[in-house]
Structure formats: C-alpha cells, structure tokens
Amino acid sequence: xxxxxxxxxxxxxxxxxxxxxxxxxxxxxxxxxxxxxxxxxxxxxxxxxxxxxxxxxxxxxxxxxxxxxxxxxxxxxxxxxxxxxxxxxxxxxxxxxxxxxxxxxxxxxxxxxxxxxxxxxxxxxxxxxxxxxxxxxxxxxxxxxxxxxxxxxxxxxxxxxxxxxxxxxxx
Amino acid sequence: xxxxxxxxxxxxxxxxxxxxxxxxxxxxxxxxxxxxxxxxxxxxxxxxxxxxxxxxxxxxxxxxxxxxxxxxxxxxxxxxxxxxxxxxxxxxxxxxxxxxxxxxxxxxxxxxxxxxxxxxxxxxxxxxxxxxxxxxxxxxxxxxxxxxxxxxxxxxxxxxxxxxxxxxxxxxxxxxxxxxxxxxxxxxxxxxxxxxxxxxxxxxxxxxxxxxxxxxxxxxxxxxxxxxxxxxxxxxxxxxxxxxxxxxxxxxxxxxxxxxxxx
Numbered sequence: 001x002x003x004x005x006x007x008x009x010x011x012x013x014x015x016x017x018x019x020x021x022x023x024x025x026x027x028x029x030x031x032x033x034x035x036x037x038x039x040x041x042x043x044x045x046x047x048x049x050x051x052x053x054x055x056x057x058x059x060x061x062x063x064x065x066x067x068x069x070x071x072x073x074x075x076x077x078x079x080x081x082x083x084x085x086x087x088x089x090x091x092x093x094x095x096x097x098x099x100x101x102x103x104x105x106x107x108x109x110x111x112x113x114x115x116x117x118x119x120x121x122x123x124x125x126x127x128x129x130x131x132x133x134x135x136x137x138x139x140x141x142x143x144x145x146x147x148x149x150x151x152x153x154x155x156x157x158x159x160x161x162x163x164x165x166x167x168x169x170x171x
Numbered sequence: 172x173x174x175x176x177x178x179x180x181x182x183x184x185x186x187x188x189x190x191x192x193x194x195x196x197x198x199x200x201x202x203x204x205x206x207x208x209x210x211x212x213x214x215x216x217x218x219x220x221x222x223x224x225x226x227x228x229x230x231x232x233x234x235x236x237x238x239x240x241x242x243x244x245x246x247x248x249x250x251x252x253x254x255x256x257x258x259x260x261x262x263x264x265x266x267x268x269x270x271x272x273x274x275x276x277x278x279x280x281x282x283x284x285x286x287x288x289x290x291x292x293x294x295x296x297x298x299x300x301x302x303x304x305x306x307x308x309x310x311x312x313x314x315x316x317x318x319x320x321x322x323x324x325x326x327x328x329x330x331x332x333x334x335x336x337x338x339x340x341x342x343x344x345x346x347x348x349x350x351x352x353x354x355x356x357x358x359x360x361x362x363x364x365x366x367x368x369x370x371x372x373x374x375x376x377x378x379x380x381x382x383x384x385x386x387x388x389x390x391x392x393x394x395x396x397x398x399x400x401x402x403x404x405x406x407x408x409x410x411x412x413x414x415x416x417x418x419x420x421x422x423x424x425x426x427x428x429x430x431x432x433x434x
Contacts, residue, residue, distance in 0.1 A: 015183075015185060016185050016187055016229060017183060017185050017207075017217070017227055017229070019214060019218060038215065038218050038219070039215035039218065039219070040211055040214075040215060040275060040356075041356055043272075043274070046274055052277050053273065053274045053277070054274050054277055054278050055211075055274050055275065055278065057214070057215075057218070058209075058210050058211050058214045058215070058275075058278060059210060059214070059278065060207060060210050060214065060229055060231075062185075062187055062229050062231065063210070063229070063231045106273075106274065109273075125273065127272045127355035128271065128272030128273070128274055128275060128355050128356060
C-alpha cells in the first residue's frame, strides 16, 4: 500500500487490517497522532484523510490506500506555525499536550468547513475530543479566535503571561 | 501502546472485494466472517483481541456506498457513511445527527449501524428505529443468494447475512424525538422515529427500548401509554428499564403530535 503522509509518499508493509494509527506511529515514525484509548473514544489519534477528520485508530489502513493523510506535523512547522497552532500558543490551549494534535486537526477541519467563532458550534465540532487537563475553555477560545481571523503575539498568552516562544522557543 | 496492533493478522484471511459480486462471494455463508463496514465497532474489538476473525471482509472498495433516488424510492448503500444522512428529512436526518461525533459519523456506515449486535453496555444501532419507521426493505446476501425483505424480518437474522442496501418510499411526513446523550460518544439511550405515508398510515419505531430497534404497534394505533407493552427495555449503563418505560410514551406522543401538525 501507499500513502501520502503530510505531502510525502510512503510505502506501507502492514496488512490492510492494521489500524492507520499503528502504521503512522510504529512503521512510519510519524508520532503526532497520539494513541489514547485505541477505541475511538478520545480523539487524540485524529488525522485528516483527504481533508476529512477521522480516527486513525479505527481506520483499517487498507481504507486509506492511495489517500492523503495530514497529521499535526503537516499543519505547520516550528518556524512557521499555522494560524490554529499560533492560536493554541497564544491562548495557552495546550497543557499536557496529549489531546492537542487531535484537537487542532478537528478544529482545522471545522474551519475548512466554514465554521464560525460561535462557541456552541465549536463545542459540537470538537465534541468527540477529550482533554484530560479539562482545558476546554481555552481550546474553544483559540478556535474562535482563528475563525475570526485574529492575529497573535506568540511571545505572550492571551492573559499576558510569557510563552516559551518569548525565548525563541527555548524553555 | 505499541503492542496494540492486530497481531492476529497472520491467522486472518483478509478480503478486499472490489464489487458487490466479489463481496457476496467473499462473505460466502458468513461462517467465521467479520464484515468490516466503517470499522468503528470491529476495529477496537480486534485491537483488544476480543475478536480474532478467521476471515475479514473489508467492504470499503466494494462499491456499496451511495444514496440514490428513483421517483420517491430512496436507496441507501450499506457502506454509505452515517454522516451522509445528516441533513435528510426526519426521521433519518436528525437520527443520524445524533450518532457519535463527526469523525465517527464520517467513517461509520449505515449497514454497520443496522447490523450492529447488542452492545455490552448499551443497545447499539441508533438508526434501526428510523429505518423501521420508514418501512425500509433490506437487500442482503448469503450463500450467493440475494434476497429482499422487510427490515423487520431481516433484523433477527442480520448476523448471518451481508446487508447490501436499504430502500424506502419517501414518507409524506416524518418525525424524530430522542433523549439527549450524556456524552457525544454514547449510543442512543432511547429514541422514537415516526412516519406518515401519503395514505395516512402511521409507523412508529423505537431505538434503545430493547436489544434492537422495534416497531411500536400499540402507539401507532394512538395509545402511547400502551407503547411499553410493545417493547422489553433493559437496564444498562445509559438508563434503567424503568426510566425507559416512563420516557417512551412521552417521546411517542411528541412524534405523533409532530406527525399530526405537519398534516
């Protein structure tokens, strides 16, 4: 089988029944999609398949043969964060970070569908994603700000605290 | 976590049929076959080794997906994603919108939802009631023979057959009423779907009031309190049987009222 992962063609040896999550993490070394519950319940493994958000733990890899997969690594780079990534930094929307890649990909798909900054619509779009730090408010704020097209100062958070970006990204 | 991949692959014969004919041939008589529609139910079962199939038939490429219309007759292929029903008229549209979240709905199939076995923690098959209320016909295969029958007759034997499509005549009116879910990933605890056909025939059916979707003939005749005699609700993680018997007449009344209002 053959996948395009974040724009790069990758050959895959795993069987058609292997979950895409395992192929990404174990065979291809793309670790942005997280293995949370491995049964579709947490959202941490969400990837985009031809732009549609899906749970990579529930997807037989045979179902995505020839398709384009986007993981969080495909949204932006450390030097060139995408708008949703910038918003997550500015709003301090990532705490432990485990849900963040799934949250951002689901949010990106929501924005690509023309989603607005309405909090209830955002809650609906992210309803299947669990944040174990319970930092939902800041996540919703970040998605709403991106939907409005806000620009962000990445050296400070929305409440005026310094981010790690203030020091060139160093801790 | 790395150990959670499907280790039983070597013992599982995987079929990836490219047409309906190939899917019917791969399914055979259905013995020890796991049919993978969208995968949302069976993939975790395989990951956690609750299921170690001898044969797995992956339906994704079998050209069984899509919604088509011929006059007032609507046909929905078995592997049509549940998300494609969202936005359709009641009862189907609102019923589909109440299934999990957008990621799961984009992957889960109509056929998988109809054929889902009873869950350990909750009834599955959110869409069963809506399709029963629509008086749907199930087209299915086993042993190379394709048959069409009312969905009601198909439900008890769905384990041993490969569902190919569902079809129904568009009703004159439709309605749906369901309990809100505690969490977006919960199965439907209880819902009632209803339709009124052009000749005035009312059909009501419930999801979550038993091990699979069921018609409510007593309520169809107008006695919503008697609807509880049509079903045998269970106690499970989502709701008690007692609660379900209390709420069922309320939901049935709402659906009947809506069907009347739209007359």
